[in-house]
Amino acid sequence: MQRRILHYGEEPLREDSREVSEINDEIRILVKDMFETMYKSNGVGLAAPQVGVNIRLFIIDTGNQPLVFINPRILKSSGKECAEEGCLSFPGLREKVERAQRVTARATDLEGGEFEVQAEGLVARAIQHELDHLDGVLFVDRISKARRLQIRRELELLAAGESLETEEDLDQEEDQG
Numbered sequence: 001m002q003r004r005i006l007h008y009g010e011e012p013l014r015e016d017s018r019e020v021s022e023i024n025d026e027i028r029i030l031v032k033d034m035f036e037t038m039y040k041s042n043g044v045g046l047a048a049p050q051v052g053v054n055i056r057l058f059i060i061d062t063g064n065q066p067l068v069f070i071n072p073r074i075l076k077s078s079g080k081e082c083a084e085e086g087c088l089s090f091p092g093l094r095e096k097v098e099r100a101q102r103v104t105a106r107a108t109d110l111e112g113g114e115f116e117v118q119a120e121g122l123v124a125r126a127i128q129h130e131l132d133h134l135d136g137v138l139f140v141d142r143i144s145k146a147r148r149l150q151i152r153r154e155l156e157l158l159a160a161g162e163s164l165e166t167e168e169d170l171d172q173e174e175d176q177g
């Protein structure tokens with residue numbers, strides 16, 4: 001079942017999320033729903049708080065394989081890279097954000113096993129973006145104050161529940177989480 005994606009301005013996006021203590025049916029259904037919701041929206045990542053569930057869980061699929069991260073941590077990060085990002089909670093908004101170029105992350109998967117990934121580029125970016133969501137941090141928090149002022153109007157529209165997407169945007173696959 002597809003879930004409603006919360007948009008900028010909705011409170012759960014700003015809350016700290018709690019650790020997942022048990023992987024039960026509720027979690028498995030949530031993950032299934034999140035993948036359905038993410039693919040429908042052409043996203044490459046989605047965090048549980050974005051569908052209004054404040055637990056430490058996110059999914060990504062940058063085209064290689066679907067990955068579920070439960071109680072994730074970044075163990076190591078290196079390098080810097082500035083690239084455009086979007087977020088499904090900010091439909092139509094894309095901004096350049098500086099992130100670590102490479103990360104090593106550890107998390108629990110849906111079967112309860114621990115795994116570690118070493119990622120760079122888009123995958124590393126997606127992991128950092130989604131992990132931020134679990135701490136109530138949004139990608140617009142990571143752009144300059146000056147730039148945030150410049151896009152104030154867009155942010156107000158988004159907070160009012162509007163989408164900034166144009167017809168052209170909707171035709172394109174976008175990397176957003």
Ligand code: NI
Pocket residue numbers: 086087088089129133176177
């Ligand atoms: Ni996002």
